[in-house]
Amino acid sequence: MLLPVNNKEKALIKVSKEDAFSICKVLVMEVYDVVIIGAGHNALVCAAYLLKAGYSVLLLEKQASPGGGATTEELMPEAAPGFKFNPCAMNHLFIFLGPVIQELELTKYGLEYLYCDPVVFCPHPDGKYFLAHRSVEKTCAEIARYSDRDAQKYAEYVDFWQRFVRAVIPFFNAPPKSIVDAAGNYDLKKLQDLFSLLGGPNQTLDLMRTLFNSPIDNINEYFDSEFLKAPLARLSAELSSPPSQKAMSFGAMMMTMRHEPGMARPRGGTGALVAALVKLVQSEGGVILTEQDVKQVLVDDGRAVGVRVAGGKEYLARKGVISSVDAKRLFLQLMDTSDVDAADSNLRERLERRIVNNNETILKIDCALSEPLRFEHHEHKDEYLIGSILIADSVNHVEQAHSEITVGKIPDADPSMYLVMPTALDPSMAPEGKHTLWIEFFAPYQIAGKEGSGLKGTGWTDELKHQVADRVLDKLAQYSPNLKHSIIARHVESPAELGERLGSYKGNYYHIDMTLEQMLCFRPLPELANYKTPIENLFLTGAGTHPGGSISGMPGRNCAHIFLQEQQTLKETIKDARNALKATVQSVFGRDSD
Template structure:
């Protein structure tokens, strides 16, 4: 048995959201236990050393969305969190050119003009629209979504807040918002830009992590999930967590422990224990049991309720809604140890964009075809990827002179189709390698010597993401970010307030509003709701009933 067998609250899963909930609860004076199935904490925000001398951010790899309110509340910098912004990025063409994205506005305008003079002003219109949408949505991230059906006093006040905010936009901007939220990133870019390469560069943010194509309505909204963050107040900027994404989890873990919390690793949840419709604790796979009147699951909604909860404890409608929750894996990852920096013949020496996000998809049609492959159960024959070499900025990631490269790849299906059968078991070692080769081949257009530089590569298909991190089907957002699963519909209608049909059992991961990304907002919001139920305060926004 553990050190204690009774706690005020137990958190199942030490992902960044679970740890965030744990911190807020511990700081409010509760005795909190976090249990984690892996031997390490962090979920998908981890730094792992899988090849001697190199550190991989082997799942999530860059940071921007982490809410600054939370960073401040939990004093994460005091626990070693340091986010270093990176500047720019590029998309390489197969004929030796590139489109570079610079955070310096004038440099960016010159680069756009080099490709298409007409797109220079278009970019300003584009970024103004995106920025307005970001500013509109940011205040909602740390609020609980109202339930428009139940209309309890709290729902009415949150709905009123929403209506006021929307109405405050004015008729023109409401129309724009309505369009933006429902249109595709491809159409949105087509409206603004002429140049295909520029469009392709900007389109990636609309599809990363989703089961949508660039021409699927709703993908413009997904763009916001990659633009609404900030680094040191610069909205839309991205950065590296020094020491890898695990530094975020480590800081959260240290903050939690300083607040008196306990973390137990190495054994996952077997079952959420209940009595009379109320949660009473958890039983671990190793046989340990812990009791607590409050249990918060950092696992996704499917795993929480379909794998670790007694079906008899749940209403049929709820179960059915959870069963049909869409959580399709669509991406893979390569983490690569490089002996030295690969050559990028197209780029001028020391180009700043080499330290940013780099891609090789040069048109919207190419991206859409990549999606068509995925729909049919294949990994994209010409995949989109987001590759970065963080060791250029953060030397802790690789031995001196050597480098670490992180390559996020889309699309890769969870249930790979082979001979007409779709099954995750089709991800054999051989196919994983073929998948990696497909990515490296395409990457050779940008850095022809990439294959010679590779010392070690960790290949992650959606299946590894599921088995290791526990994300069902390997969906990085713990559920698709489409409207049927956003706001009051997330994770399922009627349960968007982090509570569940079982009293005392809460959902605190990205399956809950506002969804995925290393944002920590679901975890913080859930903590606020838990503390409201306990009659305590969290200090987070939107606390008043």
């Protein structure tokens, strides 16, 4: 192993692998069992499980504070002191499909969730509106004001997709290639849901046919009314592709999960989840260092042994390096090409060319408001302001909002958007009587025809981002005319700035697109899908791994599971698998498998 004796002089001595780690201790180099790149919520979840299993863990975060896409910040301390914003994630859904909150006892560390009800409000240009409550029944009653048939169909739509979600939960909470782990997550109810979807051969084929459909094919199969189809299309497309994209019908989950398990926000903002995880990690002896931009993974003899950060400092890892940075950036930017090629000579080309990125990211607008929004053309009620508010005038409106992006156009002629007024649910996020506004507007990372100009050559400039924000706010003001005079201050972040802040590939908020061919055991590529890589002791976690982006903690938990399995003997692994299957058999048949 080549061991740096003095960072400045870069002198190297050759020592045996066995002696290297002990010499490092003498030289007071920092050595941990595990070094994790990044300290977003998935990295923190992963760290927590490893610490609880008795390993020492260091997390290195390039930003000044941990959290990544899950922070809460005073974005405008001078213009709007006391107003707290979530610059990224707002609504939490997926985290309730897994056991992270309970297993890590996050409520003990201060985490408290506030559930939204109603969950969605979408005003329509003709004066109709879609108001979804957490209760499916109440939602159907709202729809029945305009269409009895669609109300009845809505109950069927939700029932189908809820059974689908329950049937796939065991897969979400297991490494995608570990069938035994997934099987061990099934209980009687989940198996019943799975079999109710599969049924006989024709029903199974029909399920597959549905999964090959686009969200809009599926929505058209159920509904007639545009006021309902448009918000369903908008939410399906939250998985980062147009509603017409084939094989994305499962985007329907984004609405049906709002009914069950429900949609919630941590009291105090999304950053409260990270604050709880940080407290837990630190109380278990984990170390989090911020402003540590990892520049290189150190590989010795085909094995990851540590990382080097900007400035040259190295941190060594006895048992593993875990990257919450996606595979593309990890292997193409943070590693020596010779190390990658020695492990898999095709990998760099496959990462470069096979991973799909549809150019979609977000232009983010956050405003401090002197008064709440009022949807006066839609019989304003304060309850509209609790959940997700969608500006989605028609299915075509939503389609354009995504498809223009794929060809590098900014869809701001008639903006569609997703907004939240978090202070309606949690007044603690602004000074008394005041409010905050969170707007997500899908926009291209690379603007067509502007290659090489603006920030990072994307074409985005300060002037342009404010022009686009003006158009977005103009559109919103058509629905909520009091908006304009209520804005105390605003913060606009362009796609290029967002990409820089998160260190994400082309500003991709899910690290890589969430299209079907990049999900499950294809995420990010089949050969990297089980959190392991061809480099020994180098592991992957984060949104770029199964089951993907959003606030879930599942990639972090699943990766920790694989790391811990790797440390076990085969006998221990078989014993664990047997216990998991036993639990499933017990739940189904009410007796032991022996």
